[in-house]
Amino acid sequence: MSANQASLPDELVALLRTKPSLAVLTGAGMSAESGVPTFREALSGLWSRYQPEELATPEAFSANPQRVWDWYQWRRELVVNAEPNVGHRAVCRQERSFPDFHLVTQNTDGMHQRAGSQEVIELHGNIHRDICSRERIPVTLDENDPDHPPACPDCGAHLRPDVVWFGEALPSDALSAAHGIAQACRVMLVIGTSSLVYPAAGLPYTARSHGATVVEINPQPTPLSDEADYRLEQSAGTGLPALVDAVLSTADGGDAQ
Ligand code: OAD
Numbered sequence: 001m002s003a004n005q006a007s008l009p010d011e012l013v014a015l016l017r018t019k020p021s022l023a024v025l026t027g028a029g030m031s032a033e034s035g036v037p038t039f040r041e042a043l044s045g046l047w048s049r050y051q052p053e054e055l056a057t058p059e060a061f062s063a064n065p066q067r068v069w070d071w072y073q074w075r076r077e078l079v080v081n082a083e084p085n086v087g088h089r090a091v092c093r094q095e096r097s098f099p100d101f102h103l104v105t106q107n108t109d110g111m112h113q114r115a116g117s118q119e120v121i122e123l124h125g126n127i128h129r130d131i132c133s134r135e136r137i138p139v140t141l142d143e144n145d146p147d148h149p150p151a152c153p154d155c156g157a158h159l160r161p162d163v164v165w166f167g168e169a170l171p172s173d174a175l176s177a178a179h180g181i182a183q184a185c186r187v188m189l190v191i192g193t194s195s196l197v198y199p200a201a202g203l204p205y206t207a208r209s210h211g212a213t214v215v216e217i218n219p220q221p222t223p224l225s226d227e228a229d230y231r232l233e234q235s236a237g238t239g240l241p242a243l244v245d246a247v248l249s250t251a252d253g254g255d256a257q
Pocket of ligand 1: 027030032033040041052053106192193194195196217219234236237
Protein backbone atom coordinates (compact mmCIF):
# COMPACT_ATOMS: atom_id res chain seq x y z
CA MET A 1 0.00 0.00 0.00
CA SER A 2 1.43 3.40 -0.99
CA ALA A 3 1.41 6.49 1.20
CA ASN A 4 -1.49 7.84 -0.85
CA GLN A 5 -3.50 4.66 -0.40
CA ALA A 6 -2.78 4.78 3.32
CA SER A 7 -4.41 8.23 3.55
CA LEU A 8 -7.63 7.14 1.84
CA PRO A 9 -10.73 6.88 4.00
CA ASP A 10 -11.37 3.18 4.71
CA GLU A 11 -15.16 3.56 4.53
CA LEU A 12 -14.91 5.11 1.08
CA VAL A 13 -12.71 2.29 -0.21
CA ALA A 14 -15.09 -0.26 1.35
CA LEU A 15 -18.10 1.41 -0.27
CA LEU A 16 -16.46 1.45 -3.70
CA ARG A 17 -15.47 -2.21 -3.35
CA THR A 18 -19.19 -3.04 -3.36
CA LYS A 19 -19.18 -1.73 -6.98
CA PRO A 20 -22.04 0.70 -6.51
CA SER A 21 -23.52 2.66 -9.39
CA LEU A 22 -20.68 5.10 -10.03
CA ALA A 23 -20.69 8.49 -11.75
CA VAL A 24 -17.54 10.47 -12.51
CA LEU A 25 -17.79 14.19 -13.27
CA THR A 26 -14.62 15.78 -14.61
CA GLY A 27 -13.37 19.28 -15.31
CA ALA A 28 -10.28 20.97 -16.67
CA GLY A 29 -8.09 19.87 -13.73
CA MET A 30 -8.33 16.33 -15.10
CA SER A 31 -6.15 17.31 -18.04
CA ALA A 32 -3.87 19.70 -16.15
CA GLU A 33 -1.22 17.02 -15.66
CA SER A 34 -1.27 16.45 -19.42
CA GLY A 35 -0.13 20.05 -19.81
CA VAL A 36 -3.50 21.47 -20.89
CA PRO A 37 -4.10 24.70 -18.96
CA THR A 38 -7.26 24.91 -16.86
CA PHE A 39 -9.63 27.80 -17.47
CA ARG A 40 -9.38 29.69 -14.22
CA GLU A 41 -5.67 29.38 -13.52
CA ALA A 42 -3.06 31.63 -15.06
CA LEU A 43 -2.55 31.16 -18.76
CA SER A 44 0.87 31.76 -20.17
CA GLY A 45 2.21 33.41 -23.26
CA LEU A 46 0.15 34.82 -26.05
CA TRP A 47 -3.22 34.60 -24.34
CA SER A 48 -2.28 35.55 -20.79
CA ARG A 49 -4.01 38.92 -21.00
CA TYR A 50 -7.41 37.44 -21.87
CA GLN A 51 -9.90 35.85 -19.52
CA PRO A 52 -11.50 32.73 -21.03
CA GLU A 53 -14.88 34.25 -20.21
CA GLU A 54 -13.97 37.12 -22.55
CA LEU A 55 -13.24 34.72 -25.38
CA ALA A 56 -15.77 31.94 -24.88
CA THR A 57 -18.94 33.88 -25.63
CA PRO A 58 -21.07 34.43 -28.74
CA GLU A 59 -20.55 38.17 -28.25
CA ALA A 60 -16.78 37.82 -28.30
CA PHE A 61 -17.02 35.78 -31.50
CA SER A 62 -19.24 38.36 -33.20
CA ALA A 63 -16.96 41.19 -32.12
CA ASN A 64 -13.70 39.52 -33.12
CA PRO A 65 -14.14 36.13 -34.83
CA GLN A 66 -10.47 35.87 -35.69
CA ARG A 67 -9.33 36.31 -32.10
CA VAL A 68 -11.74 33.71 -30.78
CA TRP A 69 -10.95 31.30 -33.61
CA ASP A 70 -7.20 31.68 -33.06
CA TRP A 71 -7.59 31.09 -29.31
CA TYR A 72 -9.38 27.84 -30.01
CA GLN A 73 -6.80 26.86 -32.63
CA TRP A 74 -4.13 27.45 -29.98
CA ARG A 75 -5.99 25.21 -27.50
CA ARG A 76 -6.53 22.56 -30.17
CA GLU A 77 -2.86 22.45 -30.97
CA LEU A 78 -2.02 22.20 -27.27
CA VAL A 79 -4.44 19.31 -26.85
CA VAL A 80 -3.31 17.46 -29.97
CA ASN A 81 0.28 17.59 -28.72
CA ALA A 82 -0.66 16.50 -25.20
CA GLU A 83 -1.14 12.93 -23.99
CA PRO A 84 -3.79 11.54 -21.64
CA ASN A 85 -2.43 11.08 -18.12
CA VAL A 86 -2.67 8.43 -15.42
CA GLY A 87 -5.84 10.05 -14.10
CA HIS A 88 -7.62 9.59 -17.46
CA ARG A 89 -6.43 5.99 -17.50
CA ALA A 90 -7.70 5.41 -13.97
CA VAL A 91 -11.15 6.51 -15.18
CA CYS A 92 -10.93 3.85 -17.93
CA ARG A 93 -10.13 1.20 -15.32
CA GLN A 94 -13.24 2.19 -13.43
CA GLU A 95 -15.33 1.96 -16.59
CA ARG A 96 -14.06 -1.59 -17.15
CA SER A 97 -14.58 -2.65 -13.55
CA PHE A 98 -17.85 -1.10 -12.46
CA PRO A 99 -20.94 -2.67 -14.03
CA ASP A 100 -22.91 0.56 -13.71
CA PHE A 101 -20.48 3.34 -14.61
CA HIS A 102 -21.03 6.76 -16.18
CA LEU A 103 -18.55 9.44 -17.17
CA VAL A 104 -19.73 13.02 -17.56
CA THR A 105 -17.20 15.66 -18.56
CA GLN A 106 -17.13 19.41 -18.94
CA ASN A 107 -13.93 19.04 -20.93
CA THR A 108 -13.93 19.58 -24.65
CA ASP A 109 -10.46 18.13 -25.21
CA GLY A 110 -11.40 14.54 -26.08
CA MET A 111 -8.69 13.23 -23.71
CA HIS A 112 -10.97 10.71 -22.01
CA GLN A 113 -11.72 9.09 -25.36
CA ARG A 114 -8.03 9.10 -26.30
CA ALA A 115 -7.25 7.37 -23.01
CA GLY A 116 -9.75 4.64 -23.92
CA SER A 117 -13.01 5.65 -22.24
CA GLN A 118 -15.83 4.17 -24.31
CA GLU A 119 -18.85 6.16 -23.15
CA VAL A 120 -18.32 9.86 -22.49
CA ILE A 121 -21.09 12.37 -21.98
CA GLU A 122 -19.71 15.71 -23.16
CA LEU A 123 -21.62 18.58 -21.58
CA HIS A 124 -19.69 21.38 -23.26
CA GLY A 125 -19.06 19.92 -26.73
CA ASN A 126 -15.76 18.98 -28.32
CA ILE A 127 -13.03 21.32 -29.48
CA HIS A 128 -12.04 18.99 -32.30
CA ARG A 129 -15.33 19.44 -34.15
CA ASP A 130 -16.52 22.49 -36.10
CA ILE A 131 -19.97 23.74 -36.87
CA CYS A 132 -21.44 26.51 -38.99
CA SER A 133 -22.12 29.45 -36.68
CA ARG A 134 -25.41 30.16 -38.48
CA GLU A 135 -26.87 26.74 -39.34
CA ARG A 136 -25.25 24.82 -36.44
CA ILE A 137 -24.51 21.89 -38.73
CA PRO A 138 -21.26 19.92 -38.44
CA VAL A 139 -18.63 20.88 -41.02
CA THR A 140 -15.34 19.15 -41.77
CA LEU A 141 -12.58 21.71 -41.63
CA ASP A 142 -10.28 22.17 -44.60
CA GLU A 143 -6.94 22.41 -42.78
CA ASN A 144 -5.49 24.38 -45.70
CA ASP A 145 -8.15 27.06 -45.57
CA PRO A 146 -6.24 30.31 -44.98
CA ASP A 147 -9.18 32.13 -43.38
CA HIS A 148 -9.46 32.61 -39.60
CA PRO A 149 -12.18 31.47 -39.20
CA PRO A 150 -12.94 29.68 -42.46
CA ALA A 151 -16.33 30.17 -44.09
CA CYS A 152 -19.05 27.53 -44.11
CA PRO A 153 -18.95 25.86 -47.55
CA ASP A 154 -22.75 25.81 -47.56
CA CYS A 155 -23.81 29.31 -46.51
CA GLY A 156 -20.61 31.33 -46.14
CA ALA A 157 -21.06 32.13 -42.42
CA HIS A 158 -18.06 31.74 -40.13
CA LEU A 159 -17.23 28.29 -38.83
CA ARG A 160 -16.81 27.94 -35.07
CA PRO A 161 -15.75 25.18 -32.71
CA ASP A 162 -18.55 22.87 -31.55
CA VAL A 163 -18.29 23.95 -27.93
CA VAL A 164 -20.73 25.56 -25.53
CA TRP A 165 -20.01 29.20 -24.85
CA PHE A 166 -21.13 31.24 -21.85
CA GLY A 167 -24.74 32.20 -22.33
CA GLU A 168 -25.48 29.23 -24.60
CA ALA A 169 -27.56 26.17 -23.81
CA LEU A 170 -25.89 22.83 -23.20
CA PRO A 171 -26.73 19.99 -25.61
CA SER A 172 -30.08 18.81 -24.27
CA ASP A 173 -29.41 15.06 -24.71
CA ALA A 174 -26.16 15.27 -22.79
CA LEU A 175 -27.66 17.40 -20.05
CA SER A 176 -30.69 15.21 -19.51
CA ALA A 177 -28.52 12.08 -19.49
CA ALA A 178 -26.26 13.71 -16.90
CA HIS A 179 -29.24 14.65 -14.73
CA GLY A 180 -30.55 11.08 -14.85
CA ILE A 181 -27.13 9.77 -13.87
CA ALA A 182 -26.85 12.21 -10.98
CA GLN A 183 -30.24 11.13 -9.70
CA ALA A 184 -29.51 7.41 -9.95
CA CYS A 185 -25.86 7.03 -8.94
CA ARG A 186 -24.81 5.78 -5.52
CA VAL A 187 -21.39 7.47 -5.60
CA MET A 188 -20.25 10.50 -7.58
CA LEU A 189 -16.57 11.39 -7.96
CA VAL A 190 -16.08 15.06 -8.82
CA ILE A 191 -12.61 15.55 -10.24
CA GLY A 192 -10.71 18.69 -11.25
CA THR A 193 -13.53 21.18 -11.53
CA SER A 194 -13.89 24.56 -9.84
CA SER A 195 -17.61 23.77 -9.38
CA LEU A 196 -18.46 27.29 -10.49
CA VAL A 197 -20.07 26.80 -13.89
CA TYR A 198 -23.71 25.73 -13.92
CA PRO A 199 -25.57 23.59 -14.79
CA ALA A 200 -22.66 21.12 -14.54
CA ALA A 201 -21.77 22.39 -11.07
CA GLY A 202 -25.26 21.47 -9.88
CA LEU A 203 -24.90 17.76 -10.66
CA PRO A 204 -23.12 16.78 -7.40
CA TYR A 205 -25.86 18.54 -5.41
CA THR A 206 -28.51 16.62 -7.35
CA ALA A 207 -26.63 13.39 -6.65
CA ARG A 208 -26.36 14.20 -2.96
CA SER A 209 -30.03 15.10 -2.64
CA HIS A 210 -30.84 11.68 -4.13
CA GLY A 211 -28.72 9.92 -1.52
CA ALA A 212 -25.39 9.54 -3.31
CA THR A 213 -22.03 9.82 -1.61
CA VAL A 214 -20.09 12.69 -3.20
CA VAL A 215 -16.29 12.62 -3.34
CA GLU A 216 -14.24 15.59 -4.50
CA ILE A 217 -10.71 15.16 -5.85
CA ASN A 218 -9.03 18.55 -6.22
CA PRO A 219 -5.88 20.06 -4.71
CA GLN A 220 -7.75 23.33 -4.12
CA PRO A 221 -10.99 23.95 -2.23
CA THR A 222 -14.12 24.77 -4.22
CA PRO A 223 -17.68 25.79 -3.34
CA LEU A 224 -18.51 22.06 -3.30
CA SER A 225 -15.80 21.13 -0.80
CA ASP A 226 -17.83 21.64 2.36
CA GLU A 227 -20.79 19.75 0.91
CA ALA A 228 -18.84 16.72 -0.28
CA ASP A 229 -18.86 13.58 1.89
CA TYR A 230 -15.17 13.03 1.19
CA ARG A 231 -12.53 15.37 -0.07
CA LEU A 232 -9.22 14.09 -1.44
CA GLU A 233 -6.95 17.11 -1.53
CA GLN A 234 -4.81 15.71 -4.30
CA SER A 235 -4.33 16.07 -8.01
CA ALA A 236 -6.32 13.89 -10.39
CA GLY A 237 -3.13 12.10 -11.41
CA THR A 238 -2.27 11.22 -7.81
CA GLY A 239 -5.56 10.90 -5.95
CA LEU A 240 -7.61 8.99 -8.50
CA PRO A 241 -5.11 6.23 -9.38
CA ALA A 242 -4.46 5.73 -5.64
CA LEU A 243 -8.18 5.38 -4.99
CA VAL A 244 -8.71 3.04 -7.93
CA ASP A 245 -5.69 0.94 -6.88
CA ALA A 246 -7.04 0.63 -3.36
CA VAL A 247 -10.50 -0.34 -4.57
CA LEU A 248 -9.53 -2.74 -7.31
CA SER A 249 -6.37 -4.32 -5.94
CA THR A 250 -8.04 -6.87 -3.72
CA ALA A 251 -11.55 -6.73 -5.15
CA ASP A 252 -10.40 -7.90 -8.60
CA GLY A 253 -7.32 -9.80 -7.62
CA GLY A 254 -4.92 -7.03 -8.54
CA ASP A 255 -5.97 -4.83 -11.45
CA ALA A 256 -3.43 -2.09 -11.02
CA GLN A 257 -2.78 -1.12 -14.65
P1 OAD B 1 -11.64 25.53 -14.04
O1 OAD B 1 -10.45 26.08 -14.72
O2 OAD B 1 -12.71 26.47 -13.60
O3 OAD B 1 -11.19 24.77 -12.72
C1 OAD B 1 -10.16 23.83 -12.75
C2 OAD B 1 -10.13 23.15 -11.40
O4 OAD B 1 -9.16 22.10 -11.50
C3 OAD B 1 -9.73 24.03 -10.23
O5 OAD B 1 -10.62 23.83 -9.15
C4 OAD B 1 -8.33 23.54 -9.85
O6 OAD B 1 -8.07 23.59 -8.46
C5 OAD B 1 -8.41 22.10 -10.30
N1 OAD B 1 -7.13 21.49 -10.64
C6 OAD B 1 -6.01 22.06 -11.15
N2 OAD B 1 -5.07 21.14 -11.37
C7 OAD B 1 -5.60 19.95 -10.99
C8 OAD B 1 -5.12 18.63 -10.99
N3 OAD B 1 -3.90 18.32 -11.42
N4 OAD B 1 -5.94 17.65 -10.53
C9 OAD B 1 -7.19 17.94 -10.09
N5 OAD B 1 -7.69 19.18 -10.08
C10 OAD B 1 -6.91 20.17 -10.52
O7 OAD B 1 -12.22 24.37 -14.96
P2 OAD B 1 -13.67 23.75 -15.01
O8 OAD B 1 -14.25 23.62 -13.65
O9 OAD B 1 -13.61 22.56 -15.85
O10 OAD B 1 -16.58 25.87 -20.12
O11 OAD B 1 -14.45 24.88 -15.78
C11 OAD B 1 -15.79 24.67 -16.09
C12 OAD B 1 -16.08 25.27 -17.43
O12 OAD B 1 -15.74 26.65 -17.44
C13 OAD B 1 -15.27 24.68 -18.55
O13 OAD B 1 -15.84 23.51 -19.08
C14 OAD B 1 -15.26 25.77 -19.55
C15 OAD B 1 -14.99 26.93 -18.63
O14 OAD B 1 -15.27 28.14 -19.11
C16 OAD B 1 -16.69 26.02 -21.44
O15 OAD B 1 -15.76 26.00 -22.21
C17 OAD B 1 -18.11 26.21 -21.83
